[in-house]
Amino acid sequence: MIYWIALAFWILFIAYCGTRRFGRAQSQQLIDTVKQKPRLWKFLDAYHGQFRAAFHYLEFGGLFLLLYLALSQGHLHWAPARGYATWAISCVIAVLDEWHQSRTAGRCFRGIDLLHSFLGATLAMLGVATLGG
Numbered sequence: 001m002i003y004w005i006a007l008a009f010w011i012l013f014i015a016y017c018g019t020r021r022f023g024r025a026q027s028q029q030l031i032d033t034v035k036q037k038p039r040l041w042k043f044l045d046a047y048h049g050q051f052r053a054a055f056h057y058l059e060f061g062g063l064f065l066l067l068y069l070a071l072s073q074g075h076l077h078w079a080p081a082r083g084y085a086t087w088a089i090s091c092v093i094a095v096l097d098e099w100h101q102s103r104t105a106g107r108c109f110r111g112i113d114l115l116h117s118f119l120g121a122t123l124a125m126l127g128v129a130t131l132g133g
Contacts (some may be wrong), residue, residue, distance in 0.1 A: 010066050017077060018100045058115045059097075060093075064125055068086045071085075091117075098110065
């Protein structure tokens with residue numbers, strides 16, 4: 001039961017991150033709060049896009065893991081049918097997330113973000129398939 005609750009919160013978290021509070025401009029504003037520390041600001045500013053891309057891996061890799069744990073009642077033992085179904089559901093949610101962003105003021109659908117989301121779910125699936133055997 002705890003995995004289903006965690007999964008529900010994670011999906012709500014993903015939806016919240018798709019709001020206008022978490023667009024590129026808002027994360028740039030966050031980075032700009034450290035302008036008084038030029039070396040830190042330069043690093044964060046230079047890798048801003050990479051941090052945003054990495055966040056998609058975290059969101060949808062985490063989604064895959066939580067959904068897999070919920071469906072397998074807390075066990076990471078690899079079951080191919082469950083794993084592929086979990087991956088497909090994670091990818092559908094990624095599409096819905098990008099669609100949600102395309103309907104949100106100040107946000108847009110980005111194919112590269114969708115790709116990063118798919119790759120996050122894929123890497124999590126490969127991890128469970130490899131380590132959960």
